[in-house]
Amino acid sequence: METFTANLAHQLVLGGDGVCVVTSARDDAPEVETQEDGVRIVRLPSMQLMGGRLPLSRHGSRERSLLSAVSGLGVDRVLVNTRFYGTSVTGLRFARDIHVPAVLLDHGSAWLTFGRGEALDAAAHAWERRMTAKDVSLGATFAGISEKSAAWLATFGIKTSLVIPNAIDGAAFRGESSGRDFRFELGIPEDKTLVAFVGRLAPEKGPERLLAAMELLGERCACVLAGEGTLRPQLERGLPANAHLVGNLGHADLSALLSQADVFCLPTRSEGFCTSLLEAGAWGVPCVVPDVGGAREVLCHDGKTFGLIAPDREPATMADGIRQVVAAWTSEQARELRAHVERDLSWPQTVRALERAYMSSRIG
Structure with missing residues (x-):
């Protein structure tokens, strides 16, 4: 969500708009700052729970002072991102109080879970x-x-056909590749299928x-998992010989990894709109994923499917999907996927x- 907000804000500034991002405070970030591109950031007082996944607002005079300055x-x-943060409600109340239209953009497609x-x-x-x-009571669109x-x-009684999709600057993402050679570093021969995973462990x-x-695919395939998370110790204990954990990667190294991948696979439970799907698509890499948020937008176009949208996320289904995609994928399909993205x-x-959504909105 932070990446989406930063990229959208930057695009709006390029179009001549002024943008102020209001978010929750973090200990290592200034309360107010202005970025090089002109985007202002205001961080409201809050407590960070669940490693930052659940910020709780601290209401009071300082919050009121900061919001008055924003006004x-x-x-x-x-524009409010997600439904369930305290800052979400604060943003809608702010819009109501100053009589401007508000759009609430939800980034989920399943119940929130902490595992x-x-x-x-x-x-x-x-x-x-x-x-x-x-x-809903505050009149959000x-x-x-x-x-x-x-x-x-x-699920919450809200009916909408409005979609404000995640996006990518595909050419820029490819251009920032570090050129890091993961096959060489990890000892993966060119004749082996390289499967990439990008996401929290x-x-x-x-x-x-x-x-x-x-393990089902065997030695003809190798996978590289980029990311960190609570499952890492468990994964390390049972790591197959054809799998590699490389931790969190910066954008430049992530671009390099996907440039070398033959398939992107993410057996995820749910997504709002997975950025990694866009990044794989920017490199023309076919994807094997369940039918989650963003999968059809990225992989289905003009009657074609660039990869496989799986009926479930079971290991056997993922393995079969990888085999099918590798056997059928062509360089022409890769070019078409890149062009579509x-x-x-x-x-x-x-x-x-976003403009269409505001045209549908009403002032609370």
């Missing part, structure tokens, strides 16, 4: 319902980051399922979708 900028519109037991997840679901009800996300909002992303699939999933297209 003084002459705000014309408000730490059913009791905690049940509490999170109750929190989602409560916060979403507040959003709702949109989804993907078609799956827009459809998921019906957490149960909802399914890295353990991919490792099980790699650059043309149809670009930031100017997302800005246009």
Whole structure:
């Protein structure tokens, strides 16, 4: 979400708009700053729980002072990301109080989960319902980051066809590649299929399922998993010989990894709109993923599917999908996928979708 916000803000500034991003405070970040591209950032007082995944607002005089300063900028519109943060409700109230239209963009397509037991997840679901009800009461116009996300909002009685999709500057992403040679570093021969995974090493992303699939695929394939998370110790203990953990990668190294990949595979439980799918598509890499948010937008175009949208995320299904894609993929398909991503999933297209959402919104 932070990457989406930063890229959208930058695109809006390039189009001549002024942008102020209001978010929750972090200990290592200044309260107010202005970036080189002119985007202002204001961080409201908050407590960070669950490693920053659940910020809780600290309401009071300092928050009111910061929001008053934001109001003084002459705000014309408000975009709120996600339904369930305290800052989400704060943003909608702010829009209502200064009488400007507000769009709430949801980034989920399934219930929030922390992967730490059913009791905690049940509490999170109750929190989602409560916060979403507040959003509705404040008159937000709702949109989804993907078609799956827009459809998921019906769970809360919200009907919308508005989609403001995630996007990528494909040419820029390819151009920033570090050129790092992962095949050489990890001893993966050119004649082996290289399967890439990019994401948190957490149960909802399914890295353990991919490792099980790699055992089924055998020595003709190798996989590289980029990311960190709670599952890393478990994965290290049972790491197959044809799998490699490389930790978190910066954008330049991530671009280099995907430039060398033959297949991208993410056995994820749910996504709003997975940025890694866009990054793989920018390099023309076919994807094997379940039917999650963003999969159809990236992989399905003009009657073609660039990879495989799997019926489930079981290891055998992932392994079969990888085999099928490798056997059928062509350089022409790779060029078509790259062209589709650059043309149809670009930031100017997302800005246009945002404009359409504001045309549908009402002032609270």
